[in-house]
Amino acid sequence: MFDNLSDKLDKALHILKGHGKITEVNVADTLKEVRRALLDADVNFKIAKDFTTRVKEKAIGQDVLTTLQPGQLMVKIVKDELTELMGGDAAGVNLSGNPSVILMSGLQGSGKTTFSGKLANFLKTKKNKKPLLVACDIYRPAAINQLHVVGEQIGVEVYSEPENKNPVSISQNAIAYAKQNGFNVVIVDTAGRLAIDEQMMNEIANVHAAIQPQETLFVVDSMTGQDAVNTAKAFNDRLNFDGVVLTKLDGDTRGGAAISIKSIVNKPIKFIGTGEKMDAIDVFYPDRMADRILGMGDVISLVERAQEQYDEEEARKLQKKIAKNEFGFDDFLSQIQQVKKMGSMKDLVGMIPGVGKALKDVEIEDDAFKHIEAIIHSMTPAERAKPTLLDAKRKIRVAKGSGTDINQVNQLLKQFDQMSKMMKMMQGAKGKNLMRMMGGMKGMQ
The missing domain is CATH 3.40.50.300 (P-loop containing nucleotide triphosphate hydrolases)
Known part of the structure; x- marks a missing residue:
């Protein structure tokens, strides 16, 4: 979504790096590139010109705060103006009639x-x-x-x-x-x-x-x-x-x-x-x-989507399983299904600050979990409940049954073990358990 525009704006705003104050000279170079980025994005010429004029008026002469670099200040100004240009506040749909x-x-x-x-x-x-x-x-x-x-x-x-x-x-x-x-x-x-x-x-x-x-x-x-x-x-x-x-x-x-x-x-x-x-x-x-x-990124939308799939009763059951070290692959599969319901993987990745940019050239398919799901489905119910049962012979059977290789099976088991340990640690004395974490997600909204 808007990959070309994002890349060009990012390059344009890098011009201000290293300057202690925003001046007419360095802001002019930046805004020239910003205007060019907007025109390349098929934005109306007059709108692009008026936009950069408003940004320039707000930016020139502003002192940089002690904790803020010029580039960051310009990003804030550009972000505020972009928000205003696209409407400022979200507009709801009118549902006043009957019907x-x-x-x-x-x-x-x-x-x-x-x-x-x-x-x-x-x-x-x-x-x-x-x-x-x-x-x-x-x-x-x-x-x-x-x-x-x-x-x-x-x-x-x-x-x-x-x-x-x-x-x-x-x-x-x-x-x-x-x-x-x-x-x-x-x-x-x-x-x-x-x-x-x-x-x-x-x-x-x-x-x-x-x-x-x-x-x-x-x-x-x-x-x-x-x-x-x-x-x-x-x-x-x-x-x-x-x-x-x-x-x-x-x-x-x-x-x-x-x-x-x-x-x-x-x-x-x-x-x-x-x-x-x-x-x-x-x-x-x-x-x-x-x-x-x-x-x-867009953390708020990401949290809202997560909350739509969040079930308090299921979270309590999951918490008890983690505490008893009974978290198995069936539980893991359930978590994957909830993530998939949140939307396309590419869209979700784009909501995480910095990650979308870092993976901009990586093709993220919606079936990114298919190999993991295939491996888990190839396990017996007992193996899914107790992954330690998976010895070398069983791993070979699971790999053949899922159309993967033994390395992929071993990698999944290693990652699952690390995740289980991390979730167990979250149950520790500091109280950072699963329920509190999900409660924190609610608070972020």
Whole structure:
């Protein structure tokens, strides 16, 4: 995510190393490179110019604190300005109606239908809502079927009228159906086009006027860069939408759309899509995104994801097992499954300060644990419960059964032994046990 921009900004901000004070001369060199990095990221020229001007005004003449280097001070200023440029504070979705109606808009291919499903899943699992998906894309082949498949995948009902070619009446009928059947959120998936045209704009404007949604979201493919910003402006001029959704952000190495779009349409980015899975949706936090762009990671989001998978009862059982030295590979496998539920490995690594930058050229696949899982599954229940049973003969059998070699099996056993000892130490007299550590994670939020 934004790898190219992060690298270039990092190089630009290194110019100030070794200077005792930020001056017009050394700040000019830095900001010239910052502006170039933003332009390469497909940020609008005027926005990039105004951004560097504001940074310059804040930076020139500032004395460096005794514990702060000039480069670090410049990073802080750039981070604050980036945060402001992307919206300042996170913007929530309006769920005040009964039912709350959310209208999805955007071009064909932007990921609108998939994101409608992701949003329904988010509201169902995170906000305890009962959403209804509505299929109002009457033009694209198999669009209605696609939404039904998505709805079945996440356990959310889909309302459709395959024979009806009037999206206004479909959406109105869906809202009436939602009121009669206890749905408190209605998400209307509208038709997209390959380009902005008058017919499409009139149609969605008519739907908007008829159902008067509490929330109108514009969905755009972030990888289209400046084109995404221009499209957003055209839609906003007609719909006056409430917020932006950036999809495919996990594949965007530039970041121009995320940085520019708020300034152009003066509407907040509310959600981002970070992968293909139905849970690959995040609320957009400008300050956290600024941290990630500048290579500082995103510890808060990482902790929040961990907390979503955290089960206090399971943690207590795990604590007792560790105390009795009964922590086995079945427990380890359970922990791996919880980590996998937190999201893609590449995304998680990017949230750890310094690690994402250190591993920027390392390809991290989502199936990074597959060899470990294969080895564990090749063990007998007794071996998983008591790893000391694994003698040379058993190790050979496990290696053959898992499609790995004996060295990989030995390496896993060594790492598991080291981890078990470390977890045992965390149970020590200082009280740094598992429950307190997890409690500390809660406190970090």
